[in-house]
Amino acid sequence: MLRSEFLDLLLDSIRGRNAATLHTKKKCTRLVDIGDKVRLEFADSTSATADLVIGADGIHSSVRSQFAFDNPRYSGKIVYRGLVSIEDIQPWWHLSTYAVSWVGKDKHLLVFPISENKLLNVVAFVSVEESELGDFQESWVAVGNMKEVVSSFQEFEPHARRILELMPERPRAGAGQAIEDGYILGRALQDYLKSQSDDLGRWMQAYQTLRLPRAQRAQRTSREAGEVYELQGEGLKGKTFDECMPELRNRLKDRMNWVWLEDIDVMYEKLATEMRGQ
Structure with a gap:
């Protein structure tokens, strides 16, 4: 599913149930512990208080930086992402599936269908030494140079290169473990509210215990x-x-078996049952 489609689905559900209020154009710069509450301070000089703050503001999180002092390290790879209309490739597509991997020395290319098989998600990985990056800065929204991308895969077979040539020069991003994060966090908060307990920290620790490993x-x-x-x-x-x-x-x-076959509901329920018995 395209990220924008997923966000629209969530937003429509929240608005339909009147479950939350969305504040836009806000940048949290600081958290202040004020006893049983937390004060959030924003770049526009406004503030708010909350019982729980979830810092989901990315790799350069200003929330996380108050509690952890490590810095992200360059992985050695640059990733180019884009979307291609499946309708545009149907006349010359040569395989029975649109989920394909091409592998090669120091680079690989993944494609798979999304949006009810209307779009092909294209993800191209290239290994690049950090010394060769120049003034390039890490970003989820940097616009790639398509000539550079195609050139990197010039040794790949024609269908792979043709897909890359169709990629638009605009940024795209994906989501992964965050969906599991949100689901387990929701279950932990639900159990906290049902328990009528004042120990919110204990249920957040349960979330951490399950999700971190x-x-x-x-x-x-x-x-x-x-x-x-x-x-x-x-x-x-x-x-x-x-x-x-x-x-x-x-x-x-069998690399993905642990993701697809482990039942996170069973894992959570085992942990929650132990907590309820304490």
Whole structure:
């Protein structure tokens, strides 16, 4: 699903139930502990108070920076993202599925359908040394140079390059573990309200206990998979493309099982049952 479609779905649901008020054009700059409440201070000199603040403001979070002092590190990869109309590629598409991966040395390309099979989500990864970045700055919304993208994949087969040539020069972004985050957070808050307890922190710790290991695993395995897709992983370096293929298949065929097969409702309910018994 396209992120904008998902946001519209959530927003329409919230408005239809009158469940919350959306304030736009607000930038939180500081949190202040005022006892049993938190004061949020904004860049426009306004403020608000809340029982709970959820800092979901991205990798450069001003909320998170008050509690954690680490800095994001460059992953060694640049990602180009875009959307292509499936209608535009149907006349020359050569495969039975629109969910395809192309792999190669130091780069790989993923495509898959979204928006009821109307759009093809295109994600192109290229390994680039940090010393080669120049003044390039990390951003989810930087506009890519399409000639540069196509040139990076000039050794890939014609259908892959043709898709890249159709990508528009405007930014796109995706979502992942945040959906699980929101779901488990919602369940924890629901149980807190049902319990008529004043210990909100205990239920937030339950959320942290369940979500942190899973989110960390997603980050770790994604990085490992990126190395495998680009034939950089242990045991792949120095081998030819054909020599890497059997090992690549073995490493990737079950990679997502833990995401799809682990039941997060069962995991949460086990933890919540233990808490209710305390």
